[in-house]
Amino acid sequence: MDKMLLGRYINGESLIHHLDPRGKLFLSFYFIVIVFLCNNWETYVLMAAMVMLFVKLSDISLGFFIKGVRPLIWLILFTVLLQIFFSSGGQVFWHFGPFTITDQGLINGVFVFCRFVLIIFMSTLLTLTTTPIEISDGLESLLKPLTKIKVPVYEIALMLSIALRFVPTLMDETTKIMNAQRARGVNFGEGNLLKQIKSVIPLLIPLFVSSFNRAEDLATAMEARGYHGGEGRTKYREQEWRKNDTLAVILFIALTGALIFLRN
Amino acid sequence: MVKSIHIEKLNYVYQSGTPFSRRALTDVSLDIKTGSYTAIIGHTGSGKSTLLQHLNGLLKPTSGSLTVAGNHITSETKNKELNELRHHVGFVFQFPEAQLFEETVLKDIAFAPKNFGKSDEEAEQVAAKMATLVGLPDSVLDSSPFELSGGQMRRVAIAGVLAMEPQILVLDEPTAGLDPKGRLEMMEMFEQLHQEQHLTIILVTHQMNDVANYADHVVVMENGGLIANSTPERVFSDPDWLHKHHLGLPQTTAFAAKLAKQGVPFETLPLTEKQLAEKLAELMPQSGGELHG
Numbered sequence: 381m382d383k384m385l386l387g388r389y390i391n392g393e394s395l396i397h398h399l400d401p402r403g404k405l406f407l408s409f410y411f412i413v414i415v416f417l418c419n420n421w422e423t424y425v426l427m428a429a430m431v432m433l434f435v436k437l438s439d440i441s442l443g444f445f446i447k448g449v450r451p452l453i454w455l456i457l458f459t460v461l462l463q464i465f466f467s468s469g470g471q472v473f474w475h476f477g478p479f480t481i482t483d484q485g486l487i488n489g490v491f492v493f494c495r496f497v498l499i500i501f502m503s504t505l506l507t508l509t510t511t512p513i514e515i516s517d518g519l520e521s522l523l524k525p526l527t528k529i530k531v532p533v534y535e536i537a538l539m540l541s542i543a544l545r546f547v548p549t550l551m552d553e554t555t556k557i558m559n560a561q562r563a564r565g566v567n568f569g570e571g572n573l574l575k576q577i578k579s580v581i582p583l584l585i586p587l588f589v590s591s592f593n594r595a596e597d598l599a600t601a602m603e604a605r606g607y608h609g610g611e612g613r614t615k616y617r618e619q620e621w622r623k624n625d626t627l628a629v630i631l632f633i634a635l636t637g638a639l640i641f642l643r644n
Numbered sequence: 645m646v647k648s649i650h651i652e653k654l655n656y657v658y659q660s661g662t663p664f665s666r667r668a669l670t671d672v673s674l675d676i677k678t679g680s681y682t683a684i685i686g687h688t689g690s691g692k693s694t695l696l697q698h699l700n701g702l703l704k705p706t707s708g709s710l711t712v713a714g715n716h717i718t719s720e721t722k723n724k725e726l727n728e729l730r731h732h733v734g735f736v737f738q739f740p741e742a743q744l745f746e747e748t749v750l751k752d753i754a755f756a757p758k759n760f761g762k763s764d765e766e767a768e769q770v771a772a773k774m775a776t777l778v779g780l781p782d783s784v785l786d787s788s789p790f791e792l793s794g795g796q797m798r799r800v801a802i803a804g805v806l807a808m809e810p811q812i813l814v815l816d817e818p819t820a821g822l823d824p825k826g827r828l829e830m831m832e833m834f835e836q837l838h839q840e841q842h843l844t845i846i847l848v849t850h851q852m853n854d855v856a857n858y859a860d861h862v863v864v865m866e867n868g869g870l871i872a873n874s875t876p877e878r879v880f881s882d883p884d885w886l887h888k889h890h891l892g893l894p895q896t897t898a899f900a901a902k903l904a905k906q907g908v909p910f911e912t913l914p915l916t917e918k919q920l921a922e923k924l925a926e927l928m929p930q931s932g933g934e935l936h937g
Contacts, residue, residue: 553742559702560743563735564804565759567727582755585745589790 389511394439395624396509401518403625407632408506412499414632417639424494426638431501438509448504449497456496464489512544517617520610534610542598550591557586648812648844649676649699653708656694660706668694670868671708676861678811681838681845683855683876685891686865692848695865696814699846700733701726713811731760734810738817740801744789749775749800752789756808767807774803778833795826802830806837812844813837819851827851831858856880856894856915864889881913896920 396404418424435442449456466478467485474481507515520537527533558568561582568579656669669691676682684692697703699712701721709718713732715725737743746752753771758764775785778799784792789800802818815834819827835858838845849855855862855876862879864872866889872879880886880897893901897913900920904910908927914920 556737557742559697560735560737560740562702563700563730563733563737564743564756564808565727565730570723582743582745586742589745590742 388507390440390444390508392439392509394437394509396434396438396505398622398624399509399628400619400621400625401510401514402521402619403621403628404506404510405515405518405522407628408502410632411502414636414639415495415498417636417643418491418495419643422642423639424491424498426635426642427498428494430635431498431505434505435501438505440508444508445501445504449500452496452500456493459496460489460493463492513541513617516541516544517615517619521619534613538610546594549594550587553587553590554583557583647675647711648678648680649674649710649712649846651675651698651708651710654695654698654705654710655707656698656703657706668868672868672870674863674870674873676844676846678844679838679842680861681859682847682861682863683859684846684848684863684865685850685852685855687890690865691868692865693816694868696735696816696846696848699812699814700735701729702735731808732810733812733814734805734808735814736802736805736816736818738820739798740805740818741789741794741797743801743804744797747788748786749780749789749792750785752800753804753807756804760808770807770809771803774807775800777806777837778803779829795822798822798826798830810843812846815845815847815849817848817850819849819854834858852880852892852894853896856897864891876915877912880915883913 415427418427435445464481464485466480467482467488468480470482470484472480472482473486510518516537519540520533523531523533523536561579562568564582566579566582568583569576571579651672651674654669654672655667658666658668672691672695684695686692694703698705698710698717701717704717704721705719707719709716711717712729715729715732717726717729744752746755750768750771753774754764754767757767757770762770772782772785775782780796780799780803784796789797792800798818805813813834818834819830822830831854834845834847837843838858847854847859859876862872862874862876863870864879871889880893883893883897883901886893892898894915896917896919897915900908900910900913900923904913908924910923914923
């Protein structure tokens with residue numbers, strides 16, 4: 381479980397760490413959109429250079445980003461293979477039934493791979509340099525306009541931050557209960573499928589019970605301290621838009637311009 | 645001397661071989677006699693829980709070995725062999741009520757014996773017996789364990805461990821979160837099990853009074869190693885040493901230590917109220933008149 385990189389924050393004082401989470405969130409999404417503008421070597425090289433620059437600026441070793449790719453590697457390979465075998469056009473190298481390998485297909489495969497890696501690096505950069513609380517605060521203020529059409533933005537942000545907060549707690553709880561049931565003779569991960577499914581019950585029921593109890597305690601504690609929804613609530617962590625954030629946005633606008641210029 | 649547990653040069657490292665590796669136990673060697681009542685004391689993070697988890701194979705040693713109830717365990721031991729060991733070692737975790745999950749109290753208590761190969765009928769017989777033993781009224785056996793009070797839930801969980809009919813009972817702060825009355829009843833119940841069924845008991849606790857009242861052996865842990873392995877009399881006879889390691893005295897002993905400072909000549913510091921009363925009675929002058937004389 382320690383290998384889980386999702387939502388894992390690495391403390392740091394870099395330029396990227398200090399950017400406004402609203403800007404980081406928005407630009408990460410924007411990056412995913414403009415990755416799809418790339419359609420030739422020049423554009424991909426430009427995007428890759430940008431990402432490497434951000435990685436460098438974040439002061440986090442490249443290894444952490446590569447680890448972020450690992451859990452998705454099968455999905456990526458599957459998509460790449462689809463591209464390679466089913467693309468048409470260009471010179472045909474190999475042909476069998478519905479499968480064709482063409483030079484165009486191979487190039488597309490490489491492009492799809494690059495696209496995945498770029499997107500994963502960028503979203504890993506977001507979670508590595510932004511605390512979960514900052515992300516949910518940022519999301520809350522980005523979504524704020526939606527309150528006008530009755531979207532419960534505050535509640536969504538609260539749910540998100542509570543969920544993120546309790547991931548480690550729940551993992552600890554799982555280990556404890558697994559140990560207790562092991563001591564009572566349950567063998568997790570052994571025996572046939574039916575046995576394994578059955579062995580999950582003594583784990584899941586106590587987990588549900590303790591989660592509900594915890595939720596109730598949390599609700600009581602919040603009410604006791606006067607929580608009554610997001611309306612009129614002020615924040616301890618003020619988000620501040622600085623010069624660097626504006627510069628980052630300008631950089632991305634320039635990047636978009638360059639991509640449109642370079643693409644075929 | 646019959647040894648129930650024999651631990652030799654046990655080392656344990658969490659996440660061994662990764663950058664996050666953390667040493668939890670260093671060269672722990674320890675023997676525990678069959679039928680003894682051993683208390684393990686020490687601060688949070690001193691390695692108590694890690695040591696306990698070795699006793700029923702939840703963790704395997706990084707190096708060194710241990711023999712528990714005739715099962716020899718090293719880093720090479722296969723997971724399948726550990727099941728046999730777990731049958732003999734009952735483990736009451738901290739806040740054990742978190743392990744309850746069945747529809748009825750009786751079924752929950754019968755869960756462990758069923759896992760260890762008893763038939764449904766046999767298991768429920770044992771379960772009913774253990775429910776009485778821990779002081780649960782028959783009327784609750786068919787209700788859901790989640791309808792009970794906190795204290796009763798804990799009894800159900802403990803009965804669920806006892807139903808395995810273990811030779812060794814490991815208790816990790818079994819009275820945490822109970823009121824004083826519940827605490828006393830619980831400790832008396834373990835004492836009764838110890839006396840009547842000759843269970844080997846290993847108790848982890850922060851309550852020095854419990855150590856003084858029940859244990860016949862004390863192990864003190866610090867930073868993953870043993871710093872004392874002796875009798876309660878010995879360990880509690882040196883308040884300065886205990887103070888140095890940030891450990892307290894039992895109430896009675898603390899009181900006697902104060903008396904000793906005032907000049908009351910104790911040969912050894914008494915551990916229990918009864919011992920203290922007897923000592924004081926001995927030291928008292930026979931007739932009332934001489935007291936002021």
